Amino acid sequence: TDGDAAVIARRDTPYGRIVIAGTGDNIHNEDCAALYDLGGNDVCFNNQAGSIPAAVPTAILVDFDGNDSYESTDPLTQGSGNFGVGILRDLAGDDTYIGIREVQGTAFAGIGLLLDEAGNDTYRAIDTAQGVAFFGTGILGDRSGNDRYEAHQAAQGVGSTGGIGILSDLAGNDTYYCKGGQQTGYDTRGHYEGWSQGMGFGLRPYASGGIGILYDGAGADRYEAGTFAQGGGYYYAFGILADDGDADDSYLGTRYAQGFGVHQAVGAFVEAGGNDTYRTRHCVAQGLAWDESVGLFLDEAGNDRYDGGEGFSLGAVSHNGLCFFLDRAGDDIYT
Numbered sequence: 001t002d003g004d005a006a007v008i009a010r011r012d013t014p015y016g017r018i019v020i021a022g023t024g025d026n027i028h029n030e031d032c033a034a035l036y037d038l039g040g041n042d043v044c045f046n047n048q049a050g051s052i053p054a055a056v057p058t059a060i061l062v063d064f065d066g067n068d069s070y071e072s073t074d075p076l077t078q079g080s081g082n083f084g085v086g087i088l089r090d091l092a093g094d095d096t097y098i099g100i101r102e103v104q105g106t107a108f109a110g111i112g113l114l115l116d117e118a119g120n121d122t123y124r125a126i127d128t129a130q131g132v133a134f135f136g137t138g139i140l141g142d143r144s145g146n147d148r149y150e151a152h153q154a155a156q157g158v159g160s161t162g163g164i165g166i167l168s169d170l171a172g173n174d175t176y177y178c179k180g181g182q183q184t185g186y187d188t189r190g191h192y193e194g195w196s197q198g199m200g201f202g203l204r205p206y207a208s209g210g211i212g213i214l215y216d217g218a219g220a221d222r223y224e225a226g227t228f229a230q231g232g233g234y235y236y237a238f239g240i241l242a243d244d245g246d247a248d249d250s251y252l253g254t255r256y257a258q259g260f261g262v263h264q265a266v267g268a269f270v271e272a273g274g275n276d277t278y279r280t281r282h283c284v285a286q287g288l289a290w291d292e293s294v295g296l297f298l299d300e301a302g303n304d305r306y307d308g309g310e311g312f313s314l315g316a317v318s319h320n321g322l323c324f325f326l327d328r329a330g331d332d333i334y335t
Contacts, residue, residue: 008038016056023065031056039065041093050077051084051110058085067093067119075102081110081136094119094145101128107136107163120145120172127153127181133163133210146172146219152181153226154195159210159237161203170217173247179226179254186227191254191281194226200237201228204263209237218245220274224252231258233265233293246273246301257285261293261321273301275330283309289321299327307335 016033023039049061079088105114157167178196202209231241259269287297315325
């Protein structure tokens with residue numbers, strides 16, 4: 001068999017097409033239930049391990065090598081479960097994932113998983129991406145490399161009604177960005193919505209929220225987001241941002257950021273070490289609870305700098321809330 005051939009083997013089944021592609025630089029356009037690409041710098045325009053209701057209940061894509069590009073204009077692709085199961089696993093290479101919404105480890109009444117094993121990767125989308133779930137489980141896992149995560153709203157470890165959304169990055173100097181989609185509901189000039197980066201939220205007052213988790217294992221990381229982001233819960237939900245490394249990290253929120261609970265919810269923020277910087281574009285950050293909620297902010301070590309903005313920050317509570325703010329070590333500065 002010619003290993004460089006675009007298609008080495010193909011079989012049609014009642015549950016979708018199965019394709020084994022060669023080591024050349026392939027372009028994949030046809031939707032598959034299972035696609036195994038043996039190598040090459042490939043470009044994917046197909047369903048990219050996104051399940052398709054009534055046609056492909058389970059979709060799998062495994063790419064063994066190469067600097068690949070996954071580009072999608074369709075929702076619920078790139079390792080997403082749409083009333084089914086979608087699993088995308090890329091074993092090597094500096095890869096790029098580009099989509100509009102509901103991509104990159106997203107689930108709607110299903111299970112979605114995107115696992116990238118190695119390389120300096122880039123993830124880009126508009127909203128509802130990068131480990132997000134409604135009525136299911138959506139996971140984006142990146143094992144290594146200096147990676148960049150970009151979106152504008154509701155992304156990067158978000159769980160809404162009936163969902164568990166997880167973004168886990170185990171190593172590398174990573175950048176997380178989520179804002180710029182629309183002006184915040186507070187109508188504050190220059191402020192954007194976020195709802196991201198370890199955020200669980202419900203649809204107040206109609207439906208309870210889910211669980212959102214953002215975990216980063218190591219590296220000097222940078223986080224930037226709009227309102228409601230970076231370890232928060234909103235309306236019967238739970239969200240957490242945990243950075244487990246000892247490098248110097250930077251966090252920039254807007255309003256409601258970095259360990260907060262709002263409206264009968266729980267939010268947590270945990271930093272393991274390093275000389276970290278915490279900032280907000282407004283206020284209401286770095287540990288707070290509002291309206292029968294619980295907030296936790298924990299920094300384990302390092303000479304840190306806190307800028308809580310105009311107020312209601314650094315362990316603030318109101319309306320029967322409970323908040324714990326703990327900085328366990330280091331020569332810190334509070335503004």
